[in-house]
Amino acid sequence: MTGKLSLRGVRKSFGDTEVIRGIDLDVGEGEMVCLIGASGSGKSTLLRCINLLEPVDDGTIRLDGVDIAEPGLDPRPVRRRIGIVFQSYNLFPHMTAAENAMLAPRRVHGRDRAALMGPVTALFRRFGLADRMDHYPDQLSGGQQQRVAIIRALAMEPEIMLFDEITSALDPELVGEVLDVLRQLHRDGMTMILATHEMGFARELADKVCFLDGGVILEQGPPSSLFSAPSQQRTRAFLSRVL
Amino acid sequence: MTETHGTVSAAPAVRPTRRATYEARVRRRSTTVAALSTAAVLLAVVVLVPMAPGWEAVKRSFFDAEVFARTFPGLLNAFLLDIAIFAWCAPLIALTGLAIALCRDVRSPALFPLRMFGAVYTDIFRGLPVILVVYLIGFGIPGLGLPRPWNSPYIWGSLALILVYSAYVAEVIRSGIDSIHQSQRSAAASLGLSEADTMRYVVLPQALRNVMPANMNLLIALQKDVALLSFIGPVEIFRQAGVYKSLMANFTPYVGAALIFLAITIPATRYADYLLNRQRRRQR
């Protein structure tokens, strides 16, 4: 058993440029894995591949032992089990925060509004947004919008959550409230993969940190060893630039 | 002018900011300038036009008060037919236009013929003058010798309008669909929504709202083009004005008809502009 999610030899090209060039990665149940690396190293692309928003060219992605990267497989059942939150929130601007969160459970799981009200309200309350449920996205601050986007993904009750630099579009004073949400999720045992530039946060909470460079994981390990004693020259160079 | 005074005195509690005071002054000055120049132009028209050599003749044949009074009620009555034709065409155009726009957006290869149909349809009907389609369909199809209710020019004339206008509406809606950023579709897909649900709940509501002003303008154009059906039979307002003209050897009924059209189209145009402006403001 290799854990909840297990990638082997994953490759992805856009046209002639190979962006993900053979990635092996294991994520255990309840683990938090952080992807770090320079801009363009392939963090976003890797996350989009895991959630099947981008079809993988080669390799396997096993979710509970079942290969989800098989060409021709219907991606939708997989996407229901793996939630993703983007840097730019991508809330639906014509719906209130609560409607944003309820759309997918209604249409995909066939639940009705009344049955969803309870659990969705609980999510909003848990992340301090109970009084913002009826607001439209443009009436919310960036940090609030990003928390709504997280709630929207959580409302599908995913088994794994992917976060793609979800704090990098936020003003510094709003970053904390979003990171708090991640801390809470980690405590509750959610399996998570984060692409992040927040090195302090990765050091504090990650079970494993992966340094991506040119589409491969150059080095991975617990934050204690990777941050204080990186074995690769390129990792050292990257860390000295961002720390 | 009284309005500006009204609003200023209506809110005496709050002291206007320097900027507000400045803007109020600029506004007052531009209102005055606009009023003066408008008055000058109107005066010139009122004084100069009657000095033209043919003015008396034109006045008699286009602006005869008595003819106007006698024909106006009949024109209004005929205009009801325009409104009726408009009223049954508009919803059908909206539905057909939406369907064609969706045809052009299908991705599945099995539905490629649908996609091609959408493209050919819009190319053809946007490429022809409306009057030509009205003639071809309005005379052509009843010419097949169809039985009683099916040879009506109302049916086929309306069909011609529906075909042409739904092609325009389809293009407008499609541009609206294209204007919705790919990241919205991505977000919907990442939640496990189907393509159909993504279109229905995420893309279309935003797209239709964005193109509302453009569609309003098409509706206004449709209201005017209803008059084209007069060429194949229905006695709507334009045709009725023609009848009066022959009867009384006077063109005033046409002026009456023009006024009736304007009474509808000017407020509608203003409303479309208002929608457009509101949308621009919102997007800023």
Ligand SMILES: Nc1ncnc2c1ncn2[C@@H]1O[C@H](COP(=O)(O)OP(=O)(O)OP(=O)(O)O)[C@@H](O)[C@H]1O
């Ligand atoms: N849809 C696409 N088409 C073509 N090239 C793409 C596409 N998406 C990403 N790329 C390319 O793939 C490479 C990796 O991009 P990716 O967005 O995964 O990097 P990243 O590590 O997330 O960077 P950042 O830190 O800036 O977000 C980049 O060179 C990018 O230009």
Ligand SMILES: [Mg+2]
């Ligand atoms: Mg990225």
